Amino acid sequence: MSRRKFRGTIIELIALILSLLVLSPFILVIFNAAKKSAAIVISPIAPPDNWGQMIVNLQNVIHNQNFSYWRSFSSSLFITIVSLGLLTLFSSMAAWVLVRNKTRWSNVIFMTFVAAMVIPFQVVMLPLLSTFRELSSFIGIRLLSSYTGIIIAYLGFGGSMSIFILHGFIKGVPRELEEAAWIDGCSPEGTFFKIVFPLLKPVQMTVLILNGIWIWNDYLLPSLMLGLNGRIKTLPVAVSSFVGSYVKQWDLILAAAFLAMIPIIILFLLAQKQIIQGMVEGAIK
Amino acid sequence: MDGNAKKVVFMLPVLLGVLMVIYALYLDLFYKNMAYRGILLVLGFLLVIAGLYFLPGKRHRMIVNGLFLLPLLGAFVITVLIPFLFGIFYSFTNWNGIGFTQVVGLANYVNMFRSPDYLYSLVITFLFTVVNMIFVNFTAFALALLCTSGARGRNFYRASFFLPNLIGGIVLGYVWQFIFNKVFPSLFKGSLSMLTDPDLAFLAILIVSTWQYAGYIMMIYVTGLQSVPKDVLEASGVDGANGLKTLFHIKLPMIANTFTVCIFLTLVNSFKQFDLNFAITNGAPSRILGAKAIASTEFLALNIYNTAIAKNQYAQGQTKAVVFFIILAIVSLTQVTISKRREIEL
Numbered sequence: 342m343s344r345r346k347f348r349g350t351i352i353e354l355i356a357l358i359l360s361l362l363v364l365s366p367f368i369l370v371i372f373n374a375a376k377k378s379a380a381i382v383i384s385p386i387a388p389p390d391n392w393g394q395m396i397v398n399l400q401n402v403i404h405n406q407n408f409s410y411w412r413s414f415s416s417s418l419f420i421t422i423v424s425l426g427l428l429t430l431f432s433s434m435a436a437w438v439l440v441r442n443k444t445r446w447s448n449v450i451f452m453t454f455v456a457a458m459v460i461p462f463q464v465v466m467l468p469l470l471s472t473f474r475e476l477s478s479f480i481g482i483r484l485l486s487s488y489t490g491i492i493i494a495y496l497g498f499g500g501s502m503s504i505f506i507l508h509g510f511i512k513g514v515p516r517e518l519e520e521a522a523w524i525d526g527c528s529p530e531g532t533f534f535k536i537v538f539p540l541l542k543p544v545q546m547t548v549l550i551l552n553g554i555w556i557w558n559d560y561l562l563p564s565l566m567l568g569l570n571g572r573i574k575t576l577p578v579a580v581s582s583f584v585g586s587y588v589k590q591w592d593l594i595l596a597a598a599f600l601a602m603i604p605i606i607i608l609f610l611l612a613q614k615q616i617i618q619g620m621v622e623g624a625i626k
Numbered sequence: 627m628d629g630n631a632k633k634v635v636f637m638l639p640v641l642l643g644v645l646m647v648i649y650a651l652y653l654d655l656f657y658k659n660m661a662y663r664g665i666l667l668v669l670g671f672l673l674v675i676a677g678l679y680f681l682p683g684k685r686h687r688m689i690v691n692g693l694f695l696l697p698l699l700g701a702f703v704i705t706v707l708i709p710f711l712f713g714i715f716y717s718f719t720n721w722n723g724i725g726f727t728q729v730v731g732l733a734n735y736v737n738m739f740r741s742p743d744y745l746y747s748l749v750i751t752f753l754f755t756v757v758n759m760i761f762v763n764f765t766a767f768a769l770a771l772l773c774t775s776g777a778r779g780r781n782f783y784r785a786s787f788f789l790p791n792l793i794g795g796i797v798l799g800y801v802w803q804f805i806f807n808k809v810f811p812s813l814f815k816g817s818l819s820m821l822t823d824p825d826l827a828f829l830a831i832l833i834v835s836t837w838q839y840a841g842y843i844m845m846i847y848v849t850g851l852q853s854v855p856k857d858v859l860e861a862s863g864v865d866g867a868n869g870l871k872t873l874f875h876i877k878l879p880m881i882a883n884t885f886t887v888c889i890f891l892t893l894v895n896s897f898k899q900f901d902l903n904f905a906i907t908n909g910a911p912s913r914i915l916g917a918k919a920i921a922s923t924e925f926l927a928l929n930i931y932n933t934a935i936a937k938n939q940y941a942q943g944q945t946k947a948v949v950f951f952i953i954l955a956i957v958s959l960t961q962v963t964i965s966k967r968r969e970i971e972l
Contacts, residue, residue, distance in 0.1 A: 345631075347774075349776075349777060352772065352775050352777045353777040353778055353779065355772065356772050356773075356779070356780070356783045357779070358774070359769070359783065359784065359787075360782065360783035360786035360787060361786075363786055363787055363789075363790065363837065363841070364786050364789070366790075366801055366802065366805060367789070369801075369804075369805065369809060370801055373804070373936070374671055378873040381808065382808075382811060384786075385804075385808040385809045385812050386809060386812060386813065388771055426970060427697070427968075428698075431697040432696075432698055433702075433712050434694040434695070434698070435650075435694060435695050435697075435698040437694065438691045438694045438695050439695075442691060449704060450695070450699065453707070454702065457702070457706050457710075457860045459951070459954065459955050459958060460706065460951060461898055461927070461947075461950060461951055461954055462898075463900075463930045463931070463947040463950055463951075464710060464713050464944075464947040464948060464950065464951045465705070465709040465710050465713055466707060466709075466947075467716075467723065467940055467944050468708075468709035468710070468712040468713040468716060468944070469705060469709040469932055470723070471712070471723065471724065472705075472712065473704075474707055474711050474724075476704060479654060480654075480663075480664040480667050480668065481654070481662075481663050481664025481665070481667070482664040482665075493704070493705060494701075494703050494705045496697070496698060496701035496702075496705070497701040497702045497703075497704065497705025497706050498702060498705060498706065500698045500702045500706075500784050501702070501706075504698070504797065529686075529687055529691075530690050530694075533694070545664070545951070554792060556798075557794070558792075558793070558794025558797075559794070559797070559899055560794065560795070560796045560904075561900060561901075561931075577794050577796045577797065580796060580797055580800065581800075582797055582907070584800050591804050591808060594800060594804070595801070595804060598797050598800055598801050601793075601794075601797045601799060604901065605793060606789070606793075609785075609789065609792055613785055616787055616792070617784075617785075617845055620791075620842065620845070621787055621845045621846055621849050624842075624846055624887060624891060625846065625849065625887060
């Protein structure tokens with residue numbers, strides 16, 4: 342028994358050391374975001390002498406014109422929330438129609454969505470810009486460097502996987518529920534919003550988390566569609582253009598990285614279980 | 627109101643909407659400067675939809691279905707389908723991002739396979755994919771075994787292994803650039819940054835990529851390992867199988883489909899690697915190959931991006947992207963087919 346206990350302790354020790362090792366880059370960010378750049382040159386590993394410097398660094402970065410933290414933070418938040426809301430609503434609606442109406446066309450549409458998952462973003466990114474430019478001048482509504490355009494793009498790119506996950510789930514929802522509502526005089530759209538939509542909550546959580554992590558962290562799409570120095574910037578784009586203009590000023594760069602990381606870390610600490618579960622379930626399905 | 631009166635009433639918005647759309651299109655084609663044509667177009671479109679929705683009739687259900695499909699399908703068509711088809715077409719032209727003057731046939735494809743930087747990035751992308759797949763899956767599986775061994779505090783270390791995966795590759799890439807350029811040289815006094823040597827820079831990206839992704843794959847393995855029935859494990863313990871035997875003869879075969887999922891995910895993910903590559907090295911340092919300097923860590927996705935955006939060769943970049951898609955499709959389909967077959971055998 343004592344030998345087994347000993348083994349258990351060893352395993353725990355290894356796990357602890359490994360997790361500290363995995364976390365060490367984050368620790369280094371926190372340490373060095375609280376130093377002056379001279380102190381970083383002397384020792385980038387040591388804890389800072391004066392934590393007060395962190396506030397100075399963070400303030401410097403927050404007020405920096407190239408980073409404009411609050412503006413890019415709120416742009417990122419706005420884009421993520423609106424895209425996620427619309428994506429969840431529209432993909433649930435579309436998946437429901439595709440499951441409940443078995444025709445040749447619904448099959449073709451579903452298969453097109455699924456097949457599109459293989460398309461890497463690089464194939465569509467350049468023609469996407471020219472399509473949006475043309476469309477934009479045709480309908481007279483701004484699509485490039487605008488919230489409308491990027492949200493439509495996230496709907497399009499997030500649609501495939503969301504439909505795929507929801508489609509699988511809706512197939513398992515008993516049809517009798519809907520038929521009962523129908524007999525009671527509920528309209529088709531009423532049936533969906535009152536009966537089906539609330540039932541989809543668990544799988545919508547998965548869709549929300551998977552798309553949320555991706556949209557929040559995405560760099561390439563917003564950098565192309567909004568531009569690197571446009572009036573709207575997401576947080577990753579802001580970090581990147583900040584690094585570009587303050588090359589090797591690590592105290593500022595790491596303070597910016599710290600600010601970019603902190604929202605999602607807080608979110609993770611609050612909803613750890615749901616986030617892990619959502620992402621894993623999305624992958625397995 | 628009876629059905630017929632309703633029909634007449636709601637035909638009006640439909641007709642009005644159609645007229646507005648036609649007028650907007652007319653404006654668009656002849657007087658390009660009319661500022662309200664976009665709003666007119668959208669309003670007209672919405673009016674048609676609303677009118678159709680309220681119009682009573684047998685086709686009501688079909689109209690509702692169409693309306694439910696429309697938003698997502700519309701977004702999908704204009705962001706994925708049309709650009710994809712145009713993208714394939716552009717790869718046969720001398721497209722410059724705005725328009726093209728002639729169809730050049732296969733010239734872009736021929737040029738692409740003649741350019742050494744593309745062939746080089748093709749090779750290292752394959753290399754990276756294979757090695758990264760092994761690194762990530764090996765690490766992730768080892769971590770998963772550790773996390774299911776029943777040690778105390780496992781929630782803490784599970785969460786800490788998982789955390790890097792939540793932060794975007796761009797931000798992490800800059801952080802790691804700092805670690806390679808400042809922290810490591812200060813830990814190992816007198817050593818140069820790993821990012822100045824072509825081979826070590828490749829290794830650096832591998833390390834970060836494994837660090838970032840292993841925690842995610844680990845959670846999938848954990849889910850798989852937890853799905854192995856307890857009584858089977860107990861039975862093997864009673865029969866006298868030790869830990870290793872249980873692992874190889876019971877756990878591994880029982881979670882074969884978890885391996886399929888994980889290998890597929892890491893394969894596709896490594897092949898598409900862009901953010902880390904862009905933020906850590908952006909292709910540097912250069913390597914001399916046959917009297918020509920070539921970006922030594924420029925993977926395919928970054929090579930496509932640089933060709934189009936940095937060098938302004940849109941048609942060439944698009945051609946590379948089309949080939950990228952074909953390779954990715956072949957590789958992932960082959961992988962799924964092979965592992966599915968293996969699963970059945972087991």
